[in-house]
Amino acid sequence: MRLEYIRSFISVVNCKSFSVAAKQIFLSQPTISTHIKQLESELGVQLLVRSTKDVILSDAGVIFYPFAMRLLETESEALAQIHKNEMEIKGTVSIATSSVPGNYILPQFFAYSRQAYPDINYRISEGDSAEVLQSILHFETDIGIGSIRSNNDKCMCQPLAKDRIVLVTPNTEEYQNMKGKFPIDRLRQETYVLRESGSGTRFASESIERALNLDARPLKVALQVETSEMVKRGVEQGIGVAFISSLAIKDSVAQGKILKFEFPDIDTNRQLYLLYHKDRMMPLPVTSVIKILRQFCQNL
Structure with missing residues (x-):
């Protein structure tokens, strides 16, 4: 199982599109398709379901996704340890947020966070709190912010503000x-x-x-x-x-x-929560954002 196949699979899931994923990781769309076919052939299952609108995980894909993430994150952690002294905290962090934190907390937080981590970029999706929970459970975003707790033991809910x-x-x-x-x-x-x-x-x-x-x-x-x-x-x-x-x-x-x-x-009173998937190992940019987000919200 080659890491480049895993990388293509993760990109397609995150982008919900073969063409967008190809642009994101600088490969051709046929190459991405070949990687996915090779991976599905090795595993003996269909990982992705293609619809007229987008690409979603199959039942087997939902099971495999956290393991695929762990493989890539383990690679990143190994490289980070090898090059620890040269390591810069940079990358893209995706956040799913309900409208209140999205409109009245995050804009100020982004300005605050850039002082510490100028090379971290953000990809934001907004929905109601129920939709935020679903995006976490389906591995669509790194972290979420909402006001509804989940009873699913895979979703970690930590008080934020x-x-x-x-x-x-x-x-x-x-x-x-x-x-x-x-x-x-x-x-x-x-x-x-x-x-x-x-x-x-x-x-x-x-x-x-x-x-x-x-x-x-x-x-x-x-x-x-x-x-x-x-x-x-x-x-x-x-x-x-x-x-x-x-x-x-x-x-x-x-x-x-x-x-x-x-x-x-x-x-x-009500509580706003920081949400993330229990099975998702967090790369350094995500853990850095979580730390500074908690720090920022203490002063609200």
Whole structure:
């Protein structure tokens, strides 16, 4: 089993495309295809399933992928030890993130991390917290950041940062007169802007709604959207009120575009998690990013 076959296989899985993988590792597409065929022939199984849209792992491919990664990572570790004094920390780290950390934590983190590791590049994919979990379990990204824990013992979930869910409203005289204290009995009368199902923010908001006894019958919903940024914009335009991450609304509150209300009698805190696959050995750039990301999030 040749390492160049393994390298081609990993590239196709990560890129979900033979042509893109060929460009990434500077080989021709026929060469990549030959490598995959040779590897599948040696193993006696089909590793990849080709569809009209992309390329995905077969059941056998899902089993083989972590072992393939270990082979390449063992090679990298061996070379790193041999050339330890010459080693520079560089490479590409892929991160799957839900919208709140993706929009309100990572941009500042990238600037922070470049001071220590200027030669590390990032590939970012954004989805809801459920999608982040799936990307980790299917080896699509190195690490993930989301607010939903997984019960799958293959997915490691480590606390990364604290967040808090708050209620936001348009900045109008009606809400200004509440002086920062929103009447609980008024909540049922409001029209809401909601995140989509699968979102960590939506999951946390539903827990708060239960604590405030708002789940007895459906809320009046004017708008359901896919990102916290769209929730915030909807509230700013007066479409409704919303439960949302406190990280997402700092600037809008400071600029007077919306008003923030908290409920001190119930627990509105939530945890953001760092996620990675248990079977994935982490190369030096990834472990370096994890270390400095934890350091950065301690100061949020």
